[in-house]
Amino acid sequence: MAVTEPKIETGHGNVVAESPGLQGFLNERDYEALVKCVHCGLCLNECPTYRANGLEPDSPRGRLYLIRAVSEGTLPVSDEVVDHLQLCLVCRACETACPSNVQFGQVMEAARHEILTHHSSRARKVLSWLFFRQLFPHPQRLKRIGQVLRLYQKSPFPRLMAWVLGRHLLPKKLERLALMEQMAPQLSARFFEPATERAPAQGERRYTVGMISGCIMPLAFAETNEATVRVLTANGCDVILPRTQRCCGALAAHSGDGDASADLARANIEAFEAFGFDNLDSIIINAAGCGAQLKNYGHVLQDDPRYAERAARFAAKVEDVSEFLARVGLTAPMGEVSRSVTYQDACHLVHGQKIRAQPRELLLSIPGLDLVEMRDASRCCGSAGIYNIVHPQMSMDVLDAKMENVLATGTDCVVAGNPGCLLQFNLGLKQRGHQPRAVHLVDLLDESIQKGVAAGREQ
Ligand code: SF4
Numbered sequence: 001m002a003v004t005e006p007k008i009e010t011g012h013g014n015v016v017a018e019s020p021g022l023q024g025f026l027n028e029r030d031y032e033a034l035v036k037c038v039h040c041g042l043c044l045n046e047c048p049t050y051r052a053n054g055l056e057p058d059s060p061r062g063r064l065y066l067i068r069a070v071s072e073g074t075l076p077v078s079d080e081v082v083d084h085l086q087l088c089l090v091c092r093a094c095e096t097a098c099p100s101n102v103q104f105g106q107v108m109e110a111a112r113h114e115i116l117t118h119h120s121s122r123a124r125k126v127l128s129w130l131f132f133r134q135l136f137p138h139p140q141r142l143k144r145i146g147q148v149l150r151l152y153q154k155s156p157f158p159r160l161m162a163w164v165l166g167r168h169l170l171p172k173k174l175e176r177l178a179l180m181e182q183m184a185p186q187l188s189a190r191f192f193e194p195a196t197e198r199a200p201a202q203g204e205r206r207y208t209v210g211m212i213s214g215c216i217m218p219l220a221f222a223e224t225n226e227a228t229v230r231v232l233t234a235n236g237c238d239v240i241l242p243r244t245q246r247c248c249g250a251l252a253a254h255s256g257d258g259d260a261s262a263d264l265a266r267a268n269i270e271a272f273e274a275f276g277f278d279n280l281d282s283i284i285i286n287a288a289g290c291g292a293q294l295k296n297y298g299h300v301l302q303d304d305p306r307y308a309e310r311a312a313r314f315a316a317k318v319e320d321v322s323e324f325l326a327r328v329g330l331t332a333p334m335g336e337v338s339r340s341v342t343y344q345d346a347c348h349l350v351h352g353q354k355i356r357a358q359p360r361e362l363l364l365s366i367p368g369l370d371l372v373e374m375r376d377a378s379r380c381c382g383s384a385g386i387y388n389i390v391h392p393q394m395s396m397d398v399l400d401a402k403m404e405n406v407l408a409t410g411t412d413c414v415v416a417g418n419p420g421c422l423l424q425f426n427l428g429l430k431q432r433g434h435q436p437r438a439v440h441l442v443d444l445l446d447e448s449i450q451k452g453v454a455a456g457r458e459q
């Protein structure tokens, strides 16, 4: 494959030389996706990391150059290259901007898989194994860890840490640790663990849907998962919640552990097959990052002859909760929610799934609710899974720009359809002396429906 490449400065003095031919790193399919880039630069201004530091290697085009050069054997996989690739949020804003339809997320995940497998320290591999194979796939382990963390969060230690941090009493290295502690999610009072695998529709049944509970949602947003079940049943859905379902695998895939993510995809397909997923009207998810991953199961398992076709059928059933509700229409009575809110397009909803209108449509259907659009609502907030913990400085730089736009709306209530965004906005609000008021769309729908039902009873 003859290619003429422009040269690129890596930002650290290295120059990527011109050289054709695929030498490894990416497989043919991912390489084909990569070479669709025509270097037009239209994605640059949409990239949060490039906007933050202005470095070409921290832009989508620069990262694609680096991956291509490494794939063609003209650039070694140095620590600098790895740093530029790891600093990407995988927000996929570049995909929306790209006229050549470069599937950046697919290319980056393939590159990270290679980095994790062949170019990572033993410590990093052990951490990845611990998180993505021993923790996230096991709801009962997550539940037990949640019990311990809840005790810690109720103890005086977090307040003591905040006091010490506020007075700059910590050495620089420990300051980072303390910041990471601040970013850790405030856990729900209980773990989301439904008593039954089928929640019946209220009134006449219109649909039968499956629901994916997630891994972070049951731990940090159990109330939102409960609200999702209530909103769906109130709108005439039987909701199936298989107990054997697992984490969707998105966090593992973004971090480069494609094998762990494929195992989780197989487990979820089997969990829903036990309930005959072909007969379900939809498989619902309320977390944007998980939704984008679940819809990608066909790609994840395309080379597995036993699962490829089942994965494609499963993926075709997946819908974000906003996508489903806007499609079928709300039938439950709605009460007034007098609140002014702004809406953040979660990256993996707007860029990963092209869902932009439906959540706004649903918000506007809530009586009394005032929706104030912020500037650049579809720009990343800097959360990106565990990115804010791994790259706290860049994450905070991206959040700073975002919070300016949020506060300029005059509201301090941010609605988003992804747990990472909600945690990040609550942190941003707290850091600026506001009440943490980031809420999921279904929390507002649930509040409105509860009021509507109560008003109906009183009449
Ligand atoms: S995925 Fe986001 S952070 Fe990464 S290169 Fe694309 S726009 Fe930039």
Ligand code: SF4
Pocket: 036, 037, 038, 039, 040, 041, 042, 043, 044, 060, 061, 064, 094, 097, 098, 099, 100, 101, 102
């Ligand atoms: S917009 Fe697409 S084609 Fe243009 S530089 Fe970015 S990735 Fe390449």
